[in-house]
Amino acid sequence: MSKEVMKDLREKLKGKIIDIVQPRKKRIYIRVEPKKAPEVIEYLFFKYKCKFCTATGMDIREGIEIIYHLAREDKNMVINVKTLVPYPNLEIKSIGKKIPAFRWVEREINEMLGVTFIGHPDMRRLLLADSFPKGKYPLRKDFKHSDVNDEDYDYERSGL
């Protein structure tokens, strides 16, 4: 069954992806450029009928690597779409514009890692407090606890 999935995806997504590997029986990793990521994901979500699980972001030296995890339960596969958004402009087109399921996780990646999602309809803080200073991104590797002092918190914005 997994061989069919690999063949299918390799044909349909020919010109849009960098490469596609299957390191284990139930996992497929597709690497794409940030410009092509929305097309590939929309194809997988609408035409190939995958379900969206979550998205993760990690700060590596060249940029921020975002992996979108999608699943097909009937074929027992988890399909991961990897993109590398390079420093210094961290911008990628937002998928939350068309598919509402992606909106919250894009808000979280934006506030924690500093990636701008172009076209997102509702970019607000999700988990961090509104009084946390802007411009500081806690989950980056060069963030230290001493970067944010007590004076930087702006409680006027906390809504109380």
Added chain:
Amino acid sequence: MKLLFYYLIFPGFIFASVIGLLTVWLDRKVSARIQWRQGPPWFQGFADIGKLLYKEVIVPEEAFGSGFIAAPLFGLASVTLAVTILCVSLFNMSEGFIGDIIVVWYLFAIPAIALIYMGSTSGNPLSSVGVSREIKLLLAYDLPMIIVIVMIASKADSFSIRAIMDWQRINGSNISNWYGIIAFVVAISCTQAKLGRVPFDLAEAETELGSGILLELSGGVLAVYELSKAIMLFGLPIFLIILFWGKGIIGGVLLYLLIIVLLILIKNTNPRVRIDQAMKYFWGWMSGAAILAGLLAHFGV
């Protein structure tokens, strides 16, 4: 001068508040024992009131200040008056104190109205939810109780307390007949609702509403409210004793303890009901039972 003594010292304010606070302690101790715990010591009620007088009173900005402080005092004054009238008749200290049973019942209703007023002037949206529930509850339990009171008064051919007690001394107490037993069940439910205890405490002390109507009270104002609740816990069983047994002080103490134990048991074995369930209960079942008791009383069963 003698009236002032009756109102303030005995059997008015001081006597009623002492016995009322001891009854509140008895309630908490018996509830704790039912749950296999120790309970608080005997002076707990007095300690609560003393502690509340020690704290400051905070009046919130949106509240209507003078009404906020005056309403509980009205409630305390009227419930003390009601208890004075009842006890004077009960202890045979007659000097023209021909109390009216309807007057006493509506003097007991004034603390509920004071509570509604306190809740509305608090300026808090949670209090207003509690106020709407309290208004509905007040309308609900008034109806069956009025039917019971009118039935008992019509048996005795008079509304005065002395006449009801005399009638029962001559013709046997009301509870020894079938209509008396049904009416007693109705009266116990209405008493539980009036005191604001589980299963009908949806307006007053509400863990879902963060104490509902009482949310903004603090310090001395809360002390006045707790004291009026304690005096009502003393007065309502005496009201029931007069209506259903008509005994004076001799059998009265044991009957008082019996009614208190019944109220405690109902409190500990029931959950809190919703407001629509409470209204269906009072306007449906209890009113039906009260009308049935009235018919049985008419035919002399």
Added chain:
Amino acid sequence: MDVLKKAFKKSIWVFHLSTAGCNNCDIEVLELLTPRYDVERFGIKLVGSPRHADALLVCGAVNAHAKPRLLEVYRQTPKPCLVVAFGSCGCSSGIFRDSYSIVGPVDKVLREEDPDVKIVYIPGCPPKPEAMIEGIVMGLGAI
């Protein structure tokens, strides 16, 4: 006045406030109301509104979300009142000390508002019920 102060020690009403914690301490507070460690015999009961409270039981390390709300609830409690910093997170932020969202243990936050607030520290993760009762009794002795 002395009688009222003695009465204050015999009946403490507690309001439970949970700032950003793991909720373990919140569950342990319920143990005190069970028959084994009954605290109602000291006159302590849980109330639903901070305006009725004499003691604020603050569980959890204080978050940036929770800080203005903790200060607001403290202002709404009628004085004199006692604050209980409950658990390791309340006393000293516990294991969340270097996190990006914790703004300080309970005493650091409250001393901005009122420098002479009386705080009782009950350490432990979560504290044992015997430690809780000892903390309460020590707090009552120091009023």
